[in-house]
Amino acid sequence: MSPLATRPFELVRPAAGRAPVVVEVPHAGLLVDAEAASTLVAPARSLARDADLFVDELVSHLPAVGVTLLVARASRYLIDLNRGPADVDAAMVVGGRGTGGGHGLVWTRTSDGAPALDAPLPRSELDRRVAQYHAPYHAALAETLDELRREHGHVVLLCAHSMPSDGVGVDGRVRARADVVPGSRGRTSADTRLLDAVDAVCGELNLSVRHDDPYRGGYSTTHYGRPKAGVHAVQIEVARRLYMNEDRLSRVERGVARVRGFYSRLVERVGAPSALA
Numbered sequence: 001m002s003p004l005a006t007r008p009f010e011l012v013r014p015a016a017g018r019a020p021v022v023v024e025v026p027h028a029g030l031l032v033d034a035e036a037a038s039t040l041v042a043p044a045r046s047l048a049r050d051a052d053l054f055v056d057e058l059v060s061h062l063p064a065v066g067v068t069l070l071v072a073r074a075s076r077y078l079i080d081l082n083r084g085p086a087d088v089d090a091a092m093v094v095g096g097r098g099t100g101g102g103h104g105l106v107w108t109r110t111s112d113g114a115p116a117l118d119a120p121l122p123r124s125e126l127d128r129r130v131a132q133y134h135a136p137y138h139a140a141l142a143e144t145l146d147e148l149r150r151e152h153g154h155v156v157l158l159c160a161h162s163m164p165s166d167g168v169g170v171d172g173r174v175r176a177r178a179d180v181v182p183g184s185r186g187r188t189s190a191d192t193r194l195l196d197a198v199d200a201v202c203g204e205l206n207l208s209v210r211h212d213d214p215y216r217g218g219y220s221t222t223h224y225g226r227p228k229a230g231v232h233a234v235q236i237e238v239a240r241r242l243y244m245n246e247d248r249l250s251r252v253e254r255g256v257a258r259v260r261g262f263y264s265r266l267v268e269r270v271g272a273p274s275a276l277a
Contacts, residue, residue, distance in 0.1 A: 008133045011140050012069040019066035019271035020152035022144055023059050025160045026081035027052040029073040036078045042116040047075055048249050050111050052162040058259045059160050067267050068144055072137060077107050077116060079129045081137050082218035093126045145224060145231055154230040156270045159220045165241040167214055178210035179242060183217030183235035189225025190232035193276055197269045205262055
């Protein structure tokens with residue numbers, strides 16, 4: 001068994017004073033185990049560029065203020081933890097049906113459109129990845145959310161991601177994205193008061209914000225966000241220009257400190273007893 005298989009994610013619980021807030025980081029990992037590496041043709045730069053580099057560092061301080069933190073170590077080229085187990089197609093797995101966009105449960109194409117796999121995976125290999133990485137990650141996340149919901153009456157899941165700072169719009173033109181994009185599936189995965197709190201924090205820190213554009217939230221937001229049942233989920237996309245050099249794939253320390261401050265204020269606001277009062 002590979003070292004990665006023994007520790008596919010880190011679950012960090014606060015020592016005391018648990019807030020009703022969980023932050024998950026599903027895409028910062030870069031690790032690929034030996035079995036997956038034998039199928040991969042994506043270049044190393046794609047693994048780094050298509051990861052949410054440094055996002056784990058942007059939120060690493062949060063357990064000190066009562067937040068429970070879940071951080072994946074596996075690359076999304078091994079398995080994408082923000083996709084559902086049924087998000088497969090013929091390019092991904094032998095016997096799969098249909099054509100996807102190349103970014104399903106296992107990425108078959110890089111963000112540049114180059115091939116990521118040398119051939120569709122045998123079903124046994126896909127099943128191995130699900131059993132070894134996807135299932136235990138989401139079991140830990142579901143259990144943690146349930147614990148905190150029972151303890152506090154509700155829980156807030158913040159899905160921490162980063163995004164390329166520019167993107168192609170529906171008109172084909174490249175435009176700068178907002179500093180922060182909260183994804184809530186059209187304001188259905190979390191109470192409006194929590195989404196208003198995200199807006200307020202961004203306003204206080206002079207960060208531009210645009211809801212659901214271009215990211216409405218992925219599997220975690222859709223699967224866990226049940227406001228009526230006391231589970232609120234918001235995907236938080238941060239533009240990479242805020243904290244890194246996107247060409248060199250390197251940190252910008254001043255920006256790292258700024259985004260860490262954003263997260264500190266955000267979890268304080270959404271985790272406060274008055275957040276849903």
